[in-house]
Amino acid sequence: MNLKIANTFLLLLKNTCICLFFLYNLHSFSQEKPLNADNQKGNTTNTEQELLKKAKDYITKKEYDKAASFLSTNYQQFSENLTINWLYAQVLSLNNDKTQAEEKFKKAISIAPLNKDLQLDYARFLYETGKIKKVESILSKFITNDSKNAEFLLMQANISFWKGDIKNSQKKIARIKEIYPDTEITKSLTAQIDELTIYYINTNFEYHTDSQPLDFFAYHIAIGHYESRFLNPKLELSTYNFSPEKEQAVILKISNQFYFDNLKLTANITGGIYKNLSEKVDWIGDISFIKKITKNVSLNVGYSKNSVLSTIASTAFNLTKQDVFGEINYSNKLLLLNAGYNQQFYKNDNTIESIGAWILSQPIKFRNFNFQLGYSYNYTDSKDILFIYDNQGVGVYNPYFTPKEQQIHSGLFIVNYKPTKKLSLEAKANYGFKATIRNPYPLQVTATSIEIGGFYDETFTPVELTGIINYSFSNRFNAKITYTNQETFFYKRENINLGLNFNI
Template sequence: MMNLLKVDTTFKLLKNSILCFLMFLNTAVFSQNKPIESSSKTNNLSTEITENELLKIANDCVATKEYVKAELIISKNYSRFSESLNVNWLYAHLLSINNNKKEAEIKFKKAISIAPNTLNLEKDYARFLYEMGEIKKVESILDRIIDENSKDAEFLLIQAYLNFWNGDVKSSEAKIARIKEIYPNTAITKSLEEQINELISARVNVNFEYQSDSQPLQYFAHHLAAGQYISKYFNPEIAISTYHFSPEKDLASIVTLSNQIRFYKLKLKVNIHGGVYINLSDKSDWIGGVSLHKDIIKNISVNLGYSKKEVLGTIVSTTFNLTRQDAFGELDYFNKWIILHGGYNQQFYKDGNEIKLIGGWLVSQPINIRNFNFQAGYGYNFSDSKDILFIYDNNGLGVYNPYFTPREQEIHSALFIANYNPTKKLNLQAKVNYGIQATVQNPYPIEVTPNNFEIGGFYDENFKYTEIEGSINYTFSNNFRMSANYINQETFFYNRNNFNLELNYTF
């Protein structure tokens, strides 16, 4: 819903045609018509050229889609006609087409200052802002120039989209109804109607998961989630997960209720969840948390939160109720070249131990080649535990107990992501996270008494880190989608293989 959608192609073609017509109309009304003396004036553009001639030449270029040439013609003569409504209006339009959005907005504002309350000019400015994603600015203009009795389908549709993006589904549906009342057989609302139906439909997600690692620990889990969007303040979901572990025959269940609240004017999303973690070998405990996602400016957002969750990473941790608390902060940034993510996480355990994690990654924006796109980048991760929970048996062999506690673990990695869409319904994805350099402070034992070992100290250890992920996604219909995913990960602590099959259905 957050990706800004452009108005139907028909409206874009109509916009260019209307603008060219208005340029000719305004020229005819506000200036004297003079014939062009010769085609050589088009090239020479002498200082004697009139406003009427300048607009005629530029509009001829627009008619043949020579937008760069038309902009150059206007720019060379702009100083002489900088107070002309027609010149500023056409100049703004050309700058917009040629992707100089900043200057285009300046020229639009200049034109409006020359002729305030010019309806067609304000509509053209609103189109420009809409394509730029300036929702608040568009809303303020349309609230002023479009009333309840308007029959302008283009701007009624824009208002319907704006209402939808602001979470006001009822107002969006009302605008759609108004458009259909005026134009009963129109198809321009079809895409928006499909998006609304997808948003408000009840959804069910079923996931079957299997994992094995080198501890060795295996588990089979199934996850079930169901939810529905009711309003921007009420988007509830219930999720149930059940785990079956081996070699220890332990069982665990997790039940959570969650809700997302959206404050569109503040560009803020609040996610709240709470529930219970039940380890059948031990007692139950509550889990839950809250996170705040805020768009700071157009390309920057932050995510702050707290959570309490189950820990199921080691054999020992599956045999009793073990939870941890997380306080975290994340920053995301993107531009037309890169995508950047960075974060900090502080983990707190019941035994008083703490683990801090610092990480981030930088990848290029997708590079598209037909149905294939790929990204490349760099990743970094650092983790460090206050206490190292590493115990030894009588032979001096050690294991982390009851959870992994890294000491100054640092990973530098190269990232590669690829997507391939052989058909509209089928998507293939692959991701490689390859450790260029991975180091950790590894404990070594000392024998304090016969057959009794403790941590004697630490030494620098290099290790191999890789993570390979692949997925197949298939859309059977607008209501039913399937995803199959595989992860192979090699870390300092263990190597693991994870498989899961996910089915999504909307009613």
């Protein structure tokens, strides 16, 4: 009986303690709650006016991260408020959060789709982020031909210029000058248009010597003018004087570039003639298409037929090759990437296949210097190897080079230096740290006849060094000197080129 009473008493005491503990914690929590509210008081607000005032105070102090954090804390309460969404979008943009900024702009527009000032502010934001198509769509609704808003007229003028629509760009500039005759805001764009549409003459004097031995002196002249995105013609003339064969060759080409903005497509078409003065005339030309797939990716495909002037034998008659090619280019803030394929076709039914890729860093800036580092790979293989021997067993590629299973791994290095506004210097190095080729060896067939007996693996070290000096005497005249020293498996060569470029 006493034990039962004792157990009952202990159970009652236990339950009483639990209840007291619960009530104590409940009381403590109720005491702490106002303290938490006080702690949050600086970050929350109950009215739109208070919210706007504090957010604008942060913006005035250029404390954009604090403004964004403050608006984020209070956003749920004002998520359907036009002014808050609009301000939040601007703050996010200032804080470089473009994705969220665009979302808030869209939210604000969903609340007030007919608000012109909001739409134009959104267009301003899109213009800064490079979303030109959307900008055009908005401006077409709110900026008419008789508009007096110089900011957005200039925006339209720039967009037209970027698209290659020079006439429309000039029309917008004329409208701005009509409203504000003394304004300077169109000065930069006008200068760019003048520079683009001016007639130009580019001349090049080239001297080449190599270990075959083949020497030549060539003169090149190009005359061109940009009229519109569909009319960008260029006329080119080249003459070559070769030795030791004392041959001459002339190449005449005319080309035009077309730009289709809606398709993000550029088309290049060239047609011309090539004549070795010892032979009849042959036609040359090419057609290529460059398609912008995304912001970072473009595709280039095409066909060309050009002269071959790389060996002593090829300078003695009209030798041409046809190329079918394709390449893809990718770029971002850190690097440039290229991968391509090329197939060459010759009249003797021979083909040469080439596959290559390279990767290059974006320029690394240090004071007046820019540095780039990279790597390249190339594989080339000919169907037929055109290598012949004389009676002494000395071999030569005739009439053009035909590598067999050639592979080259190279390191790339580029440095640019601009000591003054008018002078720029550039140096390039392409060093093949691993290169192999299947090289032919001779087989004595008869007493007077030697043929290819087979192939063996050969290693070599290809190197190409290039130096460039560019000096701008004025906006209308600049000179450029380029020197190249190259060593391949087939020969060593040196080339120096003087370019004189005139804007008329």
